[in-house]
Amino acid sequence: DADVTQTPRNRITKTGKRIMLECSQTKGHDRMYWYRQDPGLGLRLIYYSFDVKDINKGEISDGYSVSRQAQAKFSLSLESAIPNQTALYFCATQSRDRTEAFFGQGTRLTVV
Amino acid sequence: EDKVVQSPLSLVVHEGDTVTLNCSYEVTNFRSLLWYKQEKKAPTFLFMLTSSGIEKKSGRLSSILDKKELFSILNITATQTGDSAVYLCAVEGPQYGNKLVFGAGTILRVKS
Numbered sequence: 040d041a042d043v044t045q046t047p048r049n050r051i052t053k054t055g056k057r058i059m060l061e062c063s064q065t066k067g068h069d070r071m072y073w074y075r076q077d078p079g080l081g082l083r084l085i086y087y088s089f090d091v092k093d094i095n096k097g098e099i100s101d102g103y104s105v106s107r108q109a110q111a112k113f114s115l116s117l118e119s120a121i122p123n124q125t126a127l128y129f130c131a132t133q134s135r136d137r138t139e140a141f142f143g144q145g146t147r148l149t150v151v
Numbered sequence: 152e153d154k155v156v157q158s159p160l161s162l163v164v165h166e167g168d169t170v171t172l173n174c175s176y177e178v179t180n181f182r183s184l185l186w187y188k189q190e191k192k193a194p195t196f197l198f199m200l201t202s203s204g205i206e207k208k209s210g211r212l213s214s215i216l217d218k219k220e221l222f223s224i225l226n227i228t229a230t231q232t233g234d235s236a237v238y239l240c241a242v243e244g245p246q247y248g249n250k251l252v253f254g255a256g257t258i259l260r261v262k263s
Contacts, residue, residue, distance in 0.1 A: 072250070072251065074253070079160070079255060080255055081157075081239060081253045081254050081255035081256045082194075082239065082241075082253040083253075084250060084251070084252065084253075087250050089249070095250070097250070127192075129193065129194075131251070133251070138199060139185060139196040139199055140185070140196070140241075140251055141196075142193040142194050142195075143193060144192050144193050145192045145193055
């Protein structure tokens with residue numbers, strides 16, 4: 040089993056729908072991140088959490104919300120999806136001593 | 152605004168060539184700089200650099216950090232088609248809110 044698991048792997052949704060992307064990890068890491076990737080723009084940070092009670096906005100948080108349900112789970116929600124949220128979304132985890140970050144396999148989201 | 156700049160944006164070389172990828176950042180005090188390779192989906196970790204002037208090596212790949220000039224390079228010698236990927240640089244430190252900030256990446260294509 041993967042250390043960082045994202046579900047779903049692919050999703051097509053309609054404009055205006057609410058959608059949740061889920062991330063779970065078995066690494067026991069405190070720090071979790073949500074990034075989106077668009078061609079030519081690298082990985083842009085949406086939200087991050089350093090422990091269960093800590094949630095922080097990243098550079099592109101508008102239109103997104105998150106929930107840290109447990110140390111192992113960090114969910115990203117699009118309350119009302121719009122086409123420019125079509126992207127590849129990654130969840131990542133990192134240990135408290137801040138060594139390498141581990142990534143999930145990504146969720147390809149298409150909003151039509 | 153936090154900024155990590157990678158160059159070139161894309162590069163096409165022939166097998167056997169040596170390539171140098173660049174990553175520059177804008178702050179003087181940071182904890183670590185990380186390099187990742189992204190082929191199909193999830194980025195995979197290559198190196199973490201924390202000290203200036205110390206080269207990290209793994210096979211044909213090597214990387215070095217210059218904290219004074221605020222940049223890092225990733226060298227790949229004797230390139231192979233399997234080196235074709237997006238190479239991502241990320242910086243982490245207190246002035247970034249202790250979060251990982253990524254550059255846009257360099258797309259490397261190695262032709263046979």
